[in-house]
Amino acid sequence: MKSLDLSWRLFGVWRRNLIVYRRIWKVNFLVPLFEPLFYLAAFGVGLSGLVGEVLYAGEEISYIRFIAPALLATAIMFNAFFETTYASFVRMYYQKTFDAMLATPLSLNEVITAEIVWGATKSLLAAAIILLVITSLGFVNSPLALLVLPLAFLGGLAFGAAGMFFTGITPSIDMFNLPIFLFVTPLFLFSGTFFPVAGLPPWAQNLALLSPLYHLVELTRYLTMGSMEAGALTSIGYLAVFALVFYFLSLKTMRRRLIK
Amino acid sequence: MSGEYPIVEAEEVTKKFGLFTAVDRVSLTVRKGEFFGLLGPNGAGKTSVIRMMYGFSPLSAGVMKVFGLDIATGWREIRQQIGVCQQDNTLDPDLSVEKNLLVFAGYYRLAKSLAVERTAELLNFFALSHKRQAQVYHLSGGMARRLMLARALINDPRLVILDEPTTGLDPQSRHQVWDKLRELRARGLTMVLTTHYMEEAAILCDRLIIMDRGMILVEGSPEELIGIYAGKSIIEVETPGPELVAFVKQQQVRHEELPTRLIIYTDEEDQLGRVIRERFCFEKCIFRHGTLEDVFLRLTGRELRE
Numbered sequence A: 001m002k003s004l005d006l007s008w009r010l011f012g013v014w015r016r017n018l019i020v021y022r023r024i025w026k027v028n029f030l031v032p033l034f035e036p037l038f039y040l041a042a043f044g045v046g047l048s049g050l051v052g053e054v055l056y057a058g059e060e061i062s063y064i065r066f067i068a069p070a071l072l073a074t075a076i077m078f079n080a081f082f083e084t085t086y087a088s089f090v091r092m093y094y095q096k097t098f099d100a101m102l103a104t105p106l107s108l109n110e111v112i113t114a115e116i117v118w119g120a121t122k123s124l125l126a127a128a129i130i131l132l133v134i135t136s137l138g139f140v141n142s143p144l145a146l147l148v149l150p151l152a153f154l155g156g157l158a159f160g161a162a163g164m165f166f167t168g169i170t171p172s173i174d175m176f177n178l179p180i181f182l183f184v185t186p187l188f189l190f191s192g193t194f195f196p197v198a199g200l201p202p203w204a205q206n207l208a209l210l211s212p213l214y215h216l217v218e219l220t221r222y223l224t225m226g227s228m229e230a231g232a233l234t235s236i237g238y239l240a241v242f243a244l245v246f247y248f249l250s251l252k253t254m255r256r257r258l259i260k
Numbered sequence B: 001m002s003g004e005y006p007i008v009e010a011e012e013v014t015k016k017f018g019l020f021t022a023v024d025r026v027s028l029t030v031r032k033g034e035f036f037g038l039l040g041p042n043g044a045g046k047t048s049v050i051r052m053m054y055g056f057s058p059l060s061a062g063v064m065k066v067f068g069l070d071i072a073t074g075w076r077e078i079r080q081q082i083g084v085c086q087q088d089n090t091l092d093p094d095l096s097v098e099k100n101l102l103v104f105a106g107y108y109r110l111a112k113s114l115a116v117e118r119t120a121e122l123l124n125f126f127a128l129s130h131k132r133q134a135q136v137y138h139l140s141g142g143m144a145r146r147l148m149l150a151r152a153l154i155n156d157p158r159l160v161i162l163d164e165p166t167t168g169l170d171p172q173s174r175h176q177v178w179d180k181l182r183e184l185r186a187r188g189l190t191m192v193l194t195t196h197y198m199e200e201a202a203i204l205c206d207r208l209i210i211m212d213r214g215m216i217l218v219e220g221s222p223e224e225l226i227g228i229y230a231g232k233s234i235i236e237v238e239t240p241g242p243e244l245v246a247f248v249k250q251q252q253v254r255h256e257e258l259p260t261r262l263i264i265y266t267d268e269e270d271q272l273g274r275v276i277r278e279r280f281c282f283e284k285c286i287f288r289h290g291t292l293e294d295v296f297l298r299l300t301g302r303e304l305r306e
Ligand SMILES: Nc1ncnc2c1ncn2[C@@H]1O[C@H](COP(=O)(O)OP(=O)(O)OP(=O)(O)O)[C@@H](O)[C@H]1O
Pocket: A260, B017, B020, B022, B040, B041, B042, B043, B044, B045, B046, B047, B048, B049, B087
């Protein structure tokens, strides 16, 4: 196998993104701060009157407690995925940032890896803020909750790599509608986020097992509430494999796209 | 092993895009301290050659060596020591002028203090110090181009590759860039330049090639090429009379007949020139020196490309 051409230089690219992020950090912090509050207000308060209690992993819990950890997981997905789709696409295509980098000692794989790692970093930052919010609202009752941070990074790598894969094959920026409609939205709705997967017909339950978001939601529930349906190690393993597969696919599609 | 290896050595370099051959067996050598020009009409393959030179495009065939290293294997070491000013503006619009240089220095892993020092130095050299904090999309075309040049020098390169550094600039900015490039040459920097301004190439380049359709047509110093392909002096006649055309043909003078103009290339400045002036030129005759533009147009023809 050809060498991957990876070195610590990739943190130069990561740092570039951090500098840009810090420039508008207040705006960047606002979204993860208020978005979970909106969701909790709309679904947790608004819907819970209709829904009442939810049966999850053999326990009855209030609906708002059920969805609070899911908000962590979906934010992890959205932050990384949007970073390596829209934001990376803008850098690659409109700003020609990657072209400039590829005249320096950076390799293409370093640039792509740094973008994905940056996406995961954004997931981590968002998860940290949301964790603070839901902890202060009393929805966290396990000391394991701090492990949400490394989990957010792993989940961010998985969804960041998937996003970068789509960036490698998407002809124009408008066409990201397609992976969002076919990939992100179904995951968002059917991964045990807003209702337990147990409520689905068996075939759909099996399908949900393939969803990386399902495993991420499961793990955030486990770390914040101490209970989950699936096995923690299986879920971590699934996320890791998913991340690796899409990482190598993204290196491949981006190389085909950029190197002429 | 020091040795006198050339800075750039391309051997039969070829670039294919599918079935289309953009660069066809190009061989060239750039020596240390030289200002080397790469001329040719749109689509000639200049940028393609340059992209192979800094290891962006893999070669379809041939060997490209920079500093004696093969670009295919030594690309990282090579890129550490070259600066590239690409044809497109690739400045980072998310960063300020100063940050553009500082962040770029990070890609070369320059020490922070050195990066700060060189950034200040280069902003000063390119008269951009007052724009240090500006966002790059607020820069004029000339300032953006100068910042591209500054960025290409951040790592103190041994070779600078400039793809059309002055395209789209006004005469003032262009002359300013030329002055800076001459200053760099005086310091012994090796440079490769592409341009569509023949005057620029004639002023700056020690040696150049003219290419068309992916192939090299000629190579030499501007003076040599002008001497061979244009002649010392040129007479341009607008709407020439049939007698003049007949005379030129009969005397077997090198000339070119265009729809409304006749261009006569003469070497003996006095005799033939005087004859034509006295016998045929009552109006609309321009006597001028041969230029690189004459060479270029003669060799690459006058029809439009692409
Ligand atoms: N990625 C690509 N895929 C297909 N064809 C390409 C690609 N890049 C360049 N070409 C073609 O290769 C030829 C040479 O292009 P190149 O950009 O090297 O020309 P150039 O001499 O730099 O032109 P210009 O003066 O317009 O910048 C052109 O016909 C161009 O259309």
